[in-house]
Amino acid sequence: MEFQSCFPIWNKLTQAQQDSILAGLTLRRIQKGAMIHNSSLDCTGLLLVKSGRLRAYILSEEGREITIYRLLDRDICLFSASCILRSAQFDITIEAERDTDLWIIPAEVYRQIMEESALVANYTNEVMAARFSEVMWLVEQVMWKSMDKRVAAFLLEESAIEGGDRLPLTHDTIARHLGTHREVVTRILRYLQGEGMVKLSRGMVELLDTKGLMALSDI
Amino acid sequence: MEFQSCFPIWNKLTQAQQDSILAGLTLRRIQKGAMIHNSSLDCTGLLLVKSGRLRAYILSEEGREITIYRLLDRDICLFSASCILRSAQFDITIEAERDTDLWIIPAEVYRQIMEESALVANYTNEVMAARFSEVMWLVEQVMWKSMDKRVAAFLLEESAIEGGDRLPLTHDTIARHLGTHREVVTRILRYLQGEGMVKLSRGMVELLDTKGLMALSDI
Numbered sequence: 093m094e095f096q097s098c099f100p101i102w103n104k105l106t107q108a109q110q111d112s113i114l115a116g117l118t119l120r121r122i123q124k125g126a127m128i129h130n131s132s133l134d135c136t137g138l139l140l141v142k143s144g145r146l147r148a149y150i151l152s153e154e155g156r157e158i159t160i161y162r163l164l165d166r167d168i169c170l171f172s173a174s175c176i177l178r179s180a181q182f183d184i185t186i187e188a189e190r191d192t193d194l195w196i197i198p199a200e201v202y203r204q205i206m207e208e209s210a211l212v213a214n215y216t217n218e219v220m221a222a223r224f225s226e227v228m229w230l231v232e233q234v235m236w237k238s239m240d241k242r243v244a245a246f247l248l249e250e251s252a253i254e255g256g257d258r259l260p261l262t263h264d265t266i267a268r269h270l271g272t273h274r275e276v277v278t279r280i281l282r283y284l285q286g287e288g289m290v291k292l293s294r295g296m297v298e299l300l301d302t303k304g305l306m307a308l309s310d311i
Numbered sequence: 312m313e314f315q316s317c318f319p320i321w322n323k324l325t326q327a328q329q330d331s332i333l334a335g336l337t338l339r340r341i342q343k344g345a346m347i348h349n350s351s352l353d354c355t356g357l358l359l360v361k362s363g364r365l366r367a368y369i370l371s372e373e374g375r376e377i378t379i380y381r382l383l384d385r386d387i388c389l390f391s392a393s394c395i396l397r398s399a400q401f402d403i404t405i406e407a408e409r410d411t412d413l414w415i416i417p418a419e420v421y422r423q424i425m426e427e428s429a430l431v432a433n434y435t436n437e438v439m440a441a442r443f444s445e446v447m448w449l450v451e452q453v454m455w456k457s458m459d460k461r462v463a464a465f466l467l468e469e470s471a472i473e474g475g476d477r478l479p480l481t482h483d484t485i486a487r488h489l490g491t492h493r494e495v496v497t498r499i500l501r502y503l504q505g506e507g508m509v510k511l512s513r514g515m516v517e518l519l520d521t522k523g524l525m526a527l528s529d530i
Contacts, residue, residue, distance in 0.1 A: 150447070152455040160450070179441035182448065206433065213432030214425065220439050222398035227446050228369070229401065231379070234453055235490050236371040271454050 095119075095195050098140055098166050101215050109205050109212075116201040122188040128172065129186040135175035137196040141167050144192025145253070148184050149268075158234075158271030160184060161226040164253065170219050176203040177220075234271070237310070242270055243280045244309035247290070247299060257299040266297075314338075314414050317359060317385050320434050328424050328431075335420040341407040347391065348405040354394035356415040360386050363411025364472070367403050368487075377453075377490030379403060380445040383472065389438050395422040396439075453490070456529070461489055462499045463528035466509070466518060476518040485516075 095117060096102050102110070119142070122128055128146065129136045139146070146163040148171065163169055174180040176199050206212045233242055246269060250259050263277045270277070281297065284290045289305050291298040299305065314336060315321050321329070338361070341347055347365065348355045358365070365382040367390065382388055393399040395418050425431045452461055465488060469478050482500060486493045500516065503509045508524050510517040518524065 150451060150454075152451075154455075156455065158450070158454055160447075174440075177436060177440040179437045179444060181441075181444040184447075206429075206436075208429055210425075210427055210429040210432050213429050213436060217396060217425075217432060217436055217439065218398045220436065220443065221393075221396040222400075224439065224443055224446070225398060225400040227443070227450065228379075228403075231377070231446065231450060231453070232369060232371075234450070235369075235377055236373075236375065 093142060095140070095142075098142065098195075101211060104211055105205075105209075109209065112201055112205065113197055116198040118196050120194055120196060122192045122194065124188055124191050127185060127187045128194075129169075129184070131183045131185075134172075135199045136172040137198045138173045138202045139163075139169040139186075140195045140197070141165055141169075142193040142195060144194070145189040146186055146192060146194075147189045147269075148186050150182075150184060156271060157268040158230075159269040160230065161223055162189070162253075168219050170216065170223065173197075173199040173202060175199050176206065239270070239272055239276055240280045240283065241309050243277060244284070244289075244305045246270060247297060248302065248305055248309060251299055251302070257302070259297045259299070260295060261297050262295055312361060314359070314361075317361065317414075320430060323430055324424075324428075328428065331420055331424065332416055335417040337415050339413055339415060341411045341413065343407055343410050346404060346406045347413075348388075348403070350402045350404075353391075354418045355391040356418045357392045357421045358382075358388040358405075359414045359416070360384055360388075361412040361414060363413070364408040365405055365411060365413075366408045366488075367405050369401075369403060375490060376487040377449075378488040379449065380442055381408070381472070387438050389435065389442065392416075392418040392421060394418050395425065458489070458491055458495055459499045459502065460528050462496060463503070463508075463524040465489060466516060467521065467524055467528060470518055470521070476521070478516045478518070479514060480516050481514050 128139070141163050143165050146169065148160045148163070148169065149157045150160060151157055169186060171180060171184050172186055206216055243266065246266060247259065250261065251257055263281060264274045267274045267277045281290060281292055285292050287304065289301040291300055341363070347358070360382050362384050365388065366378055367380050367382070367388065368376045368378045370376055388405060390399060390403050391405055425435055452464070462485065465485060466478065469480065470476055482496045483493045486496045500509060500511055504511050506523065508520040510519055
């Protein structure tokens with residue numbers, strides 16, 4: 093799979109723009125658990141996931157985490173190049189949830205093309221609007237949904253990403269996605285097990301009743 | 312005050328773009344409390360506040376509210392024209408907090424200019440990135456800050472906007488900004504009054520100790 097076939101607007105770029113991107117492009121393998129990007133000062137560049145999975149999250153001063161969005165194959169991460177957007181004033185951390193291969197377009201290369209090309213600037217707009225929608229969804233979840241509904245929704249999302257019902261997840265991992273404490277997740281998972289919706293074993297959550305989870309999660 | 316002097320990139324537009332905007336532009340007065348925009352289906356257009364104050368918020372199914380951002384003089388509202396951004400998939404409501412005069416650029420006029428102009432597309436990007444930063448700030452507040460800190464921060468923000476220490480605010484209004492219940496706000500305001508930080512009277516909160524409120528709010 094080539095970069096050219098993964099980057100959505102490739103065929104609409106000029107030859108000079110294509111040459112400039114290819115000259116700066118690097119392909120990197122990131123080990124599971126490694127951090128790729130760590131603050132707004134850190135201007136890694138635009139990331140395009142070739143294969144694998146990234147997680148963008150924020151950290152509290154006390155070290156609590158909440159996932160803001162996740163990036164799968166062919167997804168683009170803009171905020172790892174937030175230096176090209178003067179008004180993007182927030183710190184986000186990006187780590188690999190799986191071993192991940194990704195392309196990096198240097199921030200300066202992308203900025204130059206975006207400045208001259210309405211097409212690229214509008215494409216960037218759409219990427220940002222998509223992330224914006226995800227964050228607005230998160231605000232709604234955090235504000236209006238109880239944690240049991242959020243755990244149910246997370247398990248269903250995870251099952252969709254993994255393509256199966258046996259999910260290799262610790263309670264701590266779920267807590268870090270949802271911005272809560274491990275004990276809270278453990279209590280909710282035990283409740284779900286009591287209701288016959290999941291089966292728990294070490295480092296594993298198995299979904300037994302996805303319809304029940306969907307009803308609970310209000311999706 | 313003219314539209315031309317309020318719209319930040321006016322002088323960089325071509326004559327044709329300027330003509331097209333002026334031909335479609337309308338100036339409207341919105342009464343305090345009136346709704347300007349009510350869902351993603353409603354594509355009002357790009358709003359530019361001439362004078363007054365707007366509030367963008369989301370609603371829960373149960374009718375609870377939380378303020379996402381506020382717009383003051385010369386601020387631009389993009390999501391009232393979310394139809395020009397296919398990937399913006401969320402419902403936001405915009406209402407006037409004060410009697411507000413605003414210009415409306417029809418969505419279709421703006422979309423056409425944005426499509427052809429890298430300058431306008433990049434300007435739009437910056438406006439969206441600024442709102443994104445506000446929403447990320449909100450996520451941090453909601454996730455990591457207790458409600459007493461958030462009430463203190465809100466009172467300080469309100470004081471900065473109003474330019475004074477006597478704030479005409481009901482407990483219900485504060486609750487609707489912060490996405491909580493009136494009773495919670497009342498309890499916290501009484502605590503702040505007990506600590507000598509505010510003085511309460513009907514429909515009014517007076518700030519007595521802004522340093523104390525700043526220390527509490529962690530700003």
